[in-house]
Amino acid sequence: MQWDSSPNGGFTDASAKPWMTINKDYTDWNVASQIDDPESIMAYWKQMIGLRKEYSDLFVYGSYTSMDESETGEMVVGYERTWSQTGQKAAVLLNFSDQIQTVPVEKYEGFSILISNDGRIDPAKNQVELQPYGAVVFLNA
Numbered sequence: 001m002q003w004d005s006s007p008n009g010g011f012t013d014a015s016a017k018p019w020m021t022i023n024k025d026y027t028d029w030n031v032a033s034q035i036d037d038p039e040s041i042m043a044y045w046k047q048m049i050g051l052r053k054e055y056s057d058l059f060v061y062g063s064y065t066s067m068d069e070s071e072t073g074e075m076v077v078g079y080e081r082t083w084s085q086t087g088q089k090a091a092v093l094l095n096f097s098d099q100i101q102t103v104p105v106e107k108y109e110g111f112s113i114l115i116s117n118d119g120r121i122d123p124a125k126n127q128v129e130l131q132p133y134g135a136v137v138f139l140n141a
Contacts, residue, residue, distance in 0.1 A: 076101050
């Protein structure tokens with residue numbers, strides 16, 4: 001990620017030639033433009049890093065179990081993390097498509113949403129609607 005909208009994205013002097021190509025959208029997508037925006041991608045990743053630190057037993061050391069495609073659908077990757085010493089469990093659903101994907105979530109009844117980038121729960125149908133490239137993390141209490 002570029003630092004700012006200055007030439008070369010703030011990585012090097014304007015007269016220098018960087019060894020890597022700078023993204024064409026660096027004037028719009030850079031740290032300086034997102035640092036104070038609570039809705040930015042940068043803010044989202046800060047939240048994700050904070051959750052990894054807060055729940056390190058679960059997300060770093062917990063056991064990993066993949067969900068079968070029959071549970072999630074073809075375009076959603078799902079997995080569960082479990083910390084056996086406390087019984088804490090998380091379920092992660094990641095939509096890898098540019099279309100809305102719907103995943104049944106009845107087995108996560110009683111779980112809360114730890115973080116989401118616009119996953120919508122339909123309690124009547126016991127499903128989550130993941131927006132294109134959306135993600136949701138459920139956590140048991």
